[in-house]
Amino acid sequence: MCLLLFLFQLMMILLSSPINVLVESVLTTAKPGCQTSCGNVTIPFPFGIGSNCYLDPWYAVNCSSDKPFLLSFDLEVLDIWIENGTMLVNHPVLTACNKTSYYDEEEFTHMESVNMENSPFFFSQTKNIFFGLGCSNVASLLYNDSYITGCYSSCQASRATDTIETIGCYGIKCCQTRIPSSLQVFNASVNPINYDKPKETKECEKAILAQESWLTGNHTETAFGILSQAERVPVVLDWGIRNDSSFNWDMNDRHHSDCANISSFMDDSFANDNMSASTMGIQCMCSRGFEGNPYLNPGCQGIASGFFVLLLFIGAWWLHIIIKRRKDIKLKDKYFKRNGGLLLQQQLTSSDGNVDRSKLFNSKELDKATDHFNVNRILGQGGQGTVYKGMLADGKIIAVKKSKAIDEGRIEEFINEVSILSQINHRNVVKLLGCCLETEVPLLVYEFIPNGSLFQYLHDQNEKLPFTWEMRLQIATEVAGALSYLHAAASLPIYHRDIKSANILLDEKYRAKIADFGTSRSITIDQTHVTTKVQGTIGYLDPEYFQSSQFTDKSDVYSFGAVLVELLTGKKPISSSTTQDGCRSLATNFLSMLDNNLFDILDAEVIKGNNEEIMIVANLAKRCLNLNGKGRPPMKEVAMVLEGIQASKKESNVQQDREEIEYVRTEVIEPWDVASTSRSSTFEINAPSLDVQPLLTM
Structure with a gap:
């Protein structure tokens, strides 16, 4: 009782208003009152689904068919990480295809990525890789038609064993390189080294920006097979909060969090000169010893507070389990009485003390035995219920009869059947193994009879087993x-x-x-x-x-x-x-x-x-x-x-056997061996009596 009282007090504390705010801030990273996820993707603030749930339209997310899309660029969102200011999106693959068997410079137009200029999003320099797929090509990455970086891929390997599958994307029909920081849009091209040289294949050349860990996390052969066929691949974006007057957000107002300009996380040697720290924005993270969403206020809470909330939830969970068990016990007791348990006990007790003849099964035991009363286990259905095949934990096969209704008349029939069967002990009457009264509808457990009913054998006769007159x-x-x-x-x-x-x-x-x-x-x-x-x-x-x-x-x-x-x-x-x-x-x-x-x-x-x-x-x-x-x-x-x-x-069969024995004795044995006569007489004395007992004994 003391434990129950303690858990009840914990529940009352948990339900109080201040703790509710604390629990919500620890367990969710979305704005209070807003949708926290779409499909399997958590949507943390500053992102949001629906009006008043995101910081700015840049962060608006549409949840369609359990797939989140960043509305500003119509990119599918695969994941969002608060702790390092990154997100994973599905980005289109840039493709160039030749229509002829020879290279044509005019066909190699520049391909442009999704344009994220003037937004708080950037292609991550540290988490992405730029690939070029093709033979004897230069894959180039450009910004405003100016070359930034690129790589070269050859057609022939120095050794026959050097292939993409064996050495990876390191120059043989595939090349890779890093991209600059603060990149928000780029052009890409795949150009041949020798335009007069015939193409070895008619496949399209591709310029691909993809998440590095996505590629290295797959088997090399599988990954490049996917790349050659894919139209979209995972790409990591860095994001932050725009720190200018157009946003009503102050980094100094963040409690228990550390904020810094995005530029401080980037390699200045690659930085875009046209972008200032204010336009690039800031990123925040919870201070050491705190957890939560630094973009909410208050968003970062002490770990100790979170641990306390966890203890409260564990206590509440145990309280819920205890209360549920007590409810289950009361419900089973209610079903037992409603299903005629007291009447059954009275009838069995008054029947020469035969109470122990009928075993009481519990509901979990029978539910498991019948695979949750699976329709595939149904043996038959009648006016009084459905019979299921089951198997107990000890391997014993049983038949479980589940009543169709729980009205008073049906319950009386059920109790009547249990009471009667508990008194019957005959080899030609189905044996009652027990019953279960703690379920919504009563259950009877019988021995399993494997060969069906006489009706089935009479009217669905099997040619392989004729139903003879003797049977x-x-x-x-x-x-x-x-x-x-x-x-x-x-x-x-x-x-x-x-x-x-x-x-x-x-x-x-x-x-x-x-x-x-x-x-x-x-x-x-x-x-x-x-x-x-x-x-x-x-x-x-x-x-x-x-x-x-x-x-x-x-x-x-x-x-x-x-x-x-x-x-x-x-x-x-x-x-x-x-x-x-x-x-x-x-x-x-x-x-x-x-x-x-x-x-x-x-x-x-x-x-x-x-x-x-x-x-x-x-x-x-x-x-x-x-x-x-x-x-x-x-x-x-x-x-x-x-x-x-x-x-x-049987008497006829015995007489026939005697006649056959007599024939053997008189016609076969006596002419050959006199000594055999005594043996045959002994056999005759031990033959079955004509006074044959009935087959069924009572």
Whole structure:
């Protein structure tokens, strides 16, 4: 609490008016209230964007498409440095091109740079280099048509290995030299040494003024390749403040700063005689021990003050983090209560102390596992939410169900699903790993089932993996066993209320797993039905439940019957085709053809199966689809019928194995080796019993 109080006091100091002025002067170099940057370029005073933000129109900057331009010369600004009075601009390359294969003196006109005369800007003598690109040429730099400096480039090297790429710009097809100080405009030309000599190339000769560090900072071959193609290159300008009566600016009024005429920084031997110290202007820098913008008043502040401000900001930042964490904790607690956390705890606690069966995940863990709930991780979407594939920190693959809405009805369904699944422990029911209630919408975490849903396999069949009758019968048996367990063997009877092929998932061994218990209900012993608004899926929905709104265990039986028909026919529960009577459900169509034309509607893979088994399952489906719920068999009986088919298949396989063994014993072994008879008898005694156990055990 003491730390929080201290940080709060620091924040109050930080927000006070004098400190605000100090913070603003340290952190920004622009005029107060003005735009501080354009794109990635900081715009310090005396430069500025917009009226009243610059010292004089010479320093006006336009920010267009996140690129700053110096309006006085329409030059793109790449950077501005207060501490040494320089700026980096994009300057045009001066080019001369011959139209013929021989040099023509008339074609080599003088090329003029950007004219900055009478401005506070100069081409930097120390930071720029003048280049001449071409063969057997003299690159000249002139001022008022008077030669100032230049360089010569030859065509042939003294050694074959001497090229621009190996030795740089030192006389072979490229030359360089320094420029004079105080230069504000210049002419350049590239002239041949011998006009009668044929040109070796038809490339343009170029006179280039460029930033020296830009060239040396690149690989030589790359840099000169850029120079030969570039239309604009970085050039450094020196700048200052014009110290004459036209500017309302006094260098003696600068606190904690040192100012001097620009001429004192230049080499007098190259200085322009036409420029006086007053017209050249002055440059300022903060005194030792101070930082900031010397052109603002006050602009330079003590480093100690800046350090104090830094401490204040660190304190404020920590205070912000602490407050944010406390808000996050309160928000998560709010979500936990709103998402039914207290109700879930109450239900789980009252369910024989099964609270620990469901792990509570934190939001950060699941957010990272699903890559921030990336759309590429979506496994499926339904009426109650979206399911994402995720991977926990330990490498475990999971499925995370995110609810679509947070209204009270949806939250009740969510809590109901958690409560029910926490009580279920069956190999053919999707396992609930945990939940997260501290997010805006509640989350459920399941085991990941890799092979999709039964619906996908029935209606998007893969030729490489035929969905055989044996696989369908196995899945039907497993689903029936799971529903029988839910109805009769769970601690409280559980009605699923939305059995359909899309809610039956298949694991890596194509074993069935019932999923999506959002609309399920636990039923007390004295209850015979649940009265509620009708919920379910058309094609699987019990007609009796639809009319009465009373859901019983026989309603799940009807839905399972629709799944059996789907397995038998390979058709969707509702046909898109229409008849004279309108759209008919698959169940209705199946019942009408069962007695005489059953094999006309069976799936091609099913027809390959055992006809007797098929007829038993078809008649079982008919009983499940009885319009009168009382006429339907309970799921326990349904499971026993299907398990009986499976058991008879195994018994048949065992009998076939015995017959083969007997054949080997009587026809092969006995004529050759009497001793082998005893061995075969021993084998026969250890053969599997005819009393085969059901595949699913409860």
